[in-house]
Amino acid sequence: MNHLERYLWKSVLSSILLTWLSLTLLDRFFAFLAELGDVSPDTQYGNVQALYYILMGTPKLLYDYFPTATLIGSLLGLGNLAANSELTAMRAAGISIHQIVGMTLKLGLVLVVMVFVLGEWVAPHTELAASSFKLRMQQKQLAIGNQGIWIKDGNRIINISKLWSEKKMEGLAIYTINPEAGRIDTITHAARAERDATGWVLYELTRKVIQTDGVRQETLAQVHEDKLIPEQVLSIAAVKPNQLAATELADFIKHQRENELNSKRFEQAFWQHFTTPLSTLVMLIIAAPFVFSFQRNAGAGQRIFIGILIGIVFFLFNRMFGSVGIVYGIPPLLSATLPLLVFLVGGVWMLQRLR
Template structure:
């Protein structure tokens, strides 16, 4: 890496990081104020728990904000170099606009790898931990811990190792209590359960009946249950697509397809695991034309405004097209990549017009 490239990286990366953490800090502040509305003396969810919940959700927020922070930060970093005539000096020394853009894109490739790691191995787990923590603090019927979800439903206690969605769960244990005898009568284990029109089908079931004179056991390939889990528990405890890594989403999508079930939401989330990091490169490409042409004489405030405006347009277009795709049956790959491709071609077109 040349001295010029290191200097360019330092200027752009410093601005990106400052913008990134500034956006996250501002968002977390207002999120905490909003979370105070859920604080209740009737539950264990107090101010300290609300702060912890907000803190645990920060990695996912950093992941979502990174493309916008890259755009604003690169506008500021390159814009400061342009305002100080440093980009002009680079071009006078024989460094072309294409070379400067390629230097920033090399930085972008490094950032893509880092943000992919954040989105694949950090953000999903902290997001799930944050949701589980809040549920555990607020719900008396429901508890979430390292051993899965615990639900009390009348005289039954259920443990669910993985609640994938409102149609699928894995690792189910059911403990049926005899209130008169004050002990457990039946323990049922099932490898998985899938929902159909009439209830739930439990597969690979092992049931133990505990009696005073001993324990009897039965093994069944599948058993149907009309009411396995309370409906309100399913709606709040099911794993959300943004709480899953790409590998977990791929497994779930495969299961849905094998059983002719809709998996559009999860496919959309799967492709966004790749389009979100790649949008970092697109934001760097879009920033260059504004710096080299329209923004030569613009101040930092104008560059921030343009960056925020483009970032909001990209975010809203991406989110809206994703929702429209799910409703109207647009292929998830197309709805996930179309905003990225449109902004990429727009950035390349603007770059070609620079002289």
């Protein structure tokens, strides 16, 4: 059984990886062509920079494509075994359909761990780095890095440790530069800043004024600013769910709830960190009934078509229900897991009908 299981794993895994690579390369090719439209001789963003940006965004794409690649790849891998009568031989040797599905699900558990690691520790950081790189190349006004967000606004340079939303930020440092003297005039630190109807309120503020005869420091409980940073920069730099890991999303959701702010969009993204890897198992379950139903009668092209069709339906249903859930107030956990549960029930039902 161990030799048979390894052989089954090798056949399915090789097809999944080949499909995964093919889907990714095809998407990246068209993405690069589309990105050439943003290339401008007036900025530092050229063809090489566009290619680098596309490559940096690849881990997030790999994460998003993996369930579909698993479905198509497992259809191809199991389908090839069926076409060569190897599945028939296995069943003649006393191995049931459910045992074969169980073997593929063991492989699926390994893939779930792999894709979870990719989505939790790799994709969010490379996605953030890609966005920061493109912004830095296209303009010198904004940069996002490990030390937070850096914004250049006139003669001020602003560093923000955490930009929670377009209405709240923490850990501000504002450097005011004297262009004539070529030095920093004032350094302002604030624990946090919150936006109200008239502007921004900075709390726990410390301001250091650098003079020729020394440094003068003042501490204020709060200060009101009509304008803190440009609106267009604020909207670009605000936290985006796909740039956060699950642990960071959990912290953000806690912060939003403590301040009675809407966190539905981020809760949806949080649960998708778990439903996306688990959908790999569901795709393996769905693939089996199609393979055993068609057996040798279906060609590779037909299997690919079925896999793409089901993958598109799952992707659209998942995306649509997530958006509908946010609009109509459906609990994020339900809206994130319902598409997965629907396809799981459908796959199990089709498996039960097999003999």
